[in-house]
Amino acid sequence: MEKIYNRFLDMLDFSKQEISQLLSDFENATKKVGLEREDVKYAMNTWIPQNWDITMKGVRLCIGAYIREFIDISKINEYKKDGIKVIYGMSPSQASLFQAIKISGQDKVFVGYPDFLYSIVVGGFFNRIDLLNDNEENLSIRCRHCSLNRVRMNSAIEGIIPAPDVIWSWGFYCDEAPKTEELISILSDKKWEYIISRMPHDVYIGDEEDKNKDRVEYLAEQFKYAHGEIENITGIEIKNKDMYNTLIENSKYTRKLDKLTRLVSNNDPQPMGGNELALFGTTNSMTFNTGYTFFIEALDTIIEEVKKRISEKIGILPVGSPKLGCHFTPICVPWVERTFLENGVSISFSSNLSFSKINFQPFDYIDPYMMAAQIWLRTASSVNSGYQIKLMSEMISEYDVDGMLYGFFTFDRWLGSNQNMILKRIEEETDVHHFYIEGDFWDDTNFKKSDRKGIIQSISYFLKTKKLMSSKVYAESMKKQEKDKWQEIKH
Amino acid sequence: MARNKALKSRDEIIDISFNIINSEGTYALSSRRLAKELNISFMTIYNYVENIEQIKKEVILRGFQILNEKIYKSIIKDNLDLNKMDIKNYCLTVSKEIFKFSKRYNGVYQLMFVNGETKIYKDLEVAPFYKHYTQVINVKSKNHNENKKTLHMLYLIIHGLIRENIFGHKNYTEDEYLNYIDFFISNYLNGQEVKDA
Numbered sequence: 268m269e270k271i272y273n274r275f276l277d278m279l280d281f282s283k284q285e286i287s288q289l290l291s292d293f294e295n296a297t298k299k300v301g302l303e304r305e306d307v308k309y310a311m312n313t314w315i316p317q318n319w320d321i322t323m324k325g326v327r328l329c330i331g332a333y334i335r336e337f338i339d340i341s342k343i344n345e346y347k348k349d350g351i352k353v354i355y356g357m358s359p360s361q362a363s364l365f366q367a368i369k370i371s372g373q374d375k376v377f378v379g380y381p382d383f384l385y386s387i388v389v390g391g392f393f394n395r396i397d398l399l400n401d402n403e404e405n406l407s408i409r410c411r412h413c414s415l416n417r418v419r420m421n422s423a424i425e426g427i428i429p430a431p432d433v434i435w436s437w438g439f440y441c442d443e444a445p446k447t448e449e450l451i452s453i454l455s456d457k458k459w460e461y462i463i464s465r466m467p468h469d470v471y472i473g474d475e476e477d478k479n480k481d482r483v484e485y486l487a488e489q490f491k492y493a494h495g496e497i498e499n500i501t502g503i504e505i506k507n508k509d510m511y512n513t514l515i516e517n518s519k520y521t522r523k524l525d526k527l528t529r530l531v532s533n534n535d536p537q538p539m540g541g542n543e544l545a546l547f548g549t550t551n552s553m554t555f556n557t558g559y560t561f562f563i564e565a566l567d568t569i570i571e572e573v574k575k576r577i578s579e580k581i582g583i584l585p586v587g588s589p590k591l592g593c594h595f596t597p598i599c600v601p602w603v604e605r606t607f608l609e610n611g612v613s614i615s616f617s618s619n620l621s622f623s624k625i626n627f628q629p630f631d632y633i634d635p636y637m638m639a640a641q642i643w644l645r646t647a648s649s650v651n652s653g654y655q656i657k658l659m660s661e662m663i664s665e666y667d668v669d670g671m672l673y674g675f676f677t678f679d680r681w682l683g684s685n686q687n688m689i690l691k692r693i694e695e696e697t698d699v700h701h702f703y704i705e706g707d708f709w710d711d712t713n714f715k716k717s718d719r720k721g722i723i724q725s726i727s728y729f730l731k732t733k734k735l736m737s738s739k740v741y742a743e744s745m746k747k748q749e750k751d752k753w754q755e756i757k758h
Numbered sequence: 759m760a761r762n763k764a765l766k767s768r769d770e771i772i773d774i775s776f777n778i779i780n781s782e783g784t785y786a787l788s789s790r791r792l793a794k795e796l797n798i799s800f801m802t803i804y805n806y807v808e809n810i811e812q813i814k815k816e817v818i819l820r821g822f823q824i825l826n827e828k829i830y831k832s833i834i835k836d837n838l839d840l841n842k843m844d845i846k847n848y849c850l851t852v853s854k855e856i857f858k859f860s861k862r863y864n865g866v867y868q869l870m871f872v873n874g875e876t877k878i879y880k881d882l883e884v885a886p887f888y889k890h891y892t893q894v895i896n897v898k899s900k901n902h903n904e905n906k907k908t909l910h911m912l913y914l915i916i917h918g919l920i921r922e923n924i925f926g927h928k929n930y931t932e933d934e935y936l937n938y939i940d941f942f943i944s945n946y947l948n949g950q951e952v953k954d955a
Contacts, residue, residue: 717767
């Protein structure tokens with residue numbers, strides 16, 4: 268009976284000793300969120316191998332690291348009984364500010380992003396986010412709110428995600444998340460303590476916010492205030508040196524991620540897919556209570572594997588095939604990239620998970636909170652639309668793509684509408700074709716593959732025609748394919 | 759009569775709508791007509807689509823899917839000899855495929871390029887496909903803007919000629935139509951090379 272669970276962990280390169288230690292915890296973790304044996308079997312035999320290249324050790328290790336955190340999150344109630352303080356973060360936020368709390372509090376504190384992690388694991392790897400985001404009595408699929416908030420609220424009220432000592436809710440570019448905390452605290456019979464950080468968007472369009480000292484100071488004060496409140500609630504002192512160390516460690520990790528992103532996106536043939544790349548990129552958007560050791564091992568491994576593929580000219584599509592960058596996180600809708608691949612187009616970097624030169628510029632300040640604020644204000648989605656256009660255009664020009672794919676933010680009243688306004692301007696700035704597909708990258712219930720397949724094919728034919736006309740290498744390759752096909756038919 | 763058929767997917771609505779528009783024109787499409795064809799209540803349709811405008815947009819997307827596929831396959835077939843891969847051949851192939859499309863899918867063509875274009879042209883999902891013919895090729899030339907203008911003129915000529923056919927002002931055969939296109943291309947675009955990416 269339990270062999271399925273055993274084989275699942277084995278598929279992800281858990282050692283025999285680890286499997287014997289973690290097996291019952293893993294089984295309990297899956298049951299806690301409502302996953303049944305058949306779901307685990309389907310994920311293992313079909314869903315994961317279909318959507319991620321698990322022939323690559325780095326990919327297996329990375330999914331395994333997410334599963335370790337998934338198991339850990341299921342034990343929060345036990346941690347609470349042991350007197351461990353529990354702090355949640357939420358996305359979008361800057362993970363290093365949460366990681367600093369973990370470094371300061373060590374084993375006395377649990378710091379994690381349970382709703383985000385469940386969305387990736389239950390939604391992405393098991394394709395069963397409906398277990399958590401669709402609850403008729405709380406938030407259901409019909410309300411069309413952000414799935415992340417629905418997962419948090421439904422899971423909190425059902426007791427799947429235990430009430431934390433405090434959740435630090437970032438409302439810097441999502442005001443629905445803080446409102447969700449309020450709603451949970453009203454509807455839940457357990458105390459749901461929250462701290463909200465927000466910032467007025469009262470700058471001129473085009474203002475370079477990371478260079479605007481008043482703006483950086485204001486944001487840094489918000490961070491300090493929130494850390495102070497967390498200290499008061501949990502009794503854990505967040506030291507300045509831990510903030511520094513976290514920023515340094517995060518910077519090293521970010522550089523590795525950047526290296527991987529550029530290796531994948533700027534090589535022809537593209538050595539690895541966008542789904543695999545997003546697995547790694549997403550790790551920079553949250554903090555893991557289990558730490559980064561397993562992710563660093565996965566990242567180092569995948570970089571070596573990608574380098575090997577590049578040297579051997581192994582690609583996911585033939586040389587010269589068109590490439591798309593995207594502006595969403597494709598983990599929970601992996602079929603988008605797979606459908607593009609079936610149609611001869613690959614997805615490479617995601618502008619939400621990648622970096623451009625500005626992200627590696629030296630800081631103008633030595634205070635760690637000012638540094639953290641400057642990092643946040645160098646992120647395209649965090650700033651006014653004029654500066655966002657500039658940052659996005661710079662990023663896109665650093666990657667070798669034939670087009671950019673937007674959309675899949677239909678649930679988000681801020682980022683969803685914002686990209687509709689900036690898309691045309693970025694297209695003009697970069698001279699790269701921009702496409703848009705209505706959809707929801709957390710949950711495809713309302714925008715299924717069968718409904719979106721047509722537009723994916725249309726975009727693919729468009730890009731392939733352009734490539735056929737502009738790249739002789741690609742045209743030769745297609746010509747050969749066509750001749751081979753005719754030969755096959757003849758025989 | 760009891761309505762006993764359950765819809766399996768939104769695709770069924772789009773399929774039927776595509777056929778209605780193609781054979782009878784855009785004005786024949788209504789929720790009551792769809793309900794009748796699908797043997798369901800007309801309110802059920804709104805569980806799958808927001809309104810009739812959304813259905814029209816999906817039909818346009820389906821039209822572009824067919825047209826883009828035809829153009830791609832035709833270019834591969836016509837230009838197997840790579841020496842022929844120049845702007846003239848590209849434009850002739852595209853023009854020929856649009857003409858064929860307008861004949862085969864007359865109703866949908868009218869929705870895409872005659873009736874629907876002005877309304878749906880700016881929709882983010884649809885808009886990139888209208889720019890296909892003016893943006894798909896990079897011309898190796900110093901005067902990029904002038905070439906863009908010429909390609910836009912070509913776009914207007916293609917659809918102008920087809921409209922003359924649709925509204926019965928003229929009745930061009932494919933050869934006559936291509937003759938006009940050839941005349942324009944030979945005078946304004948001939949001899950241009952395609953820029954290697």
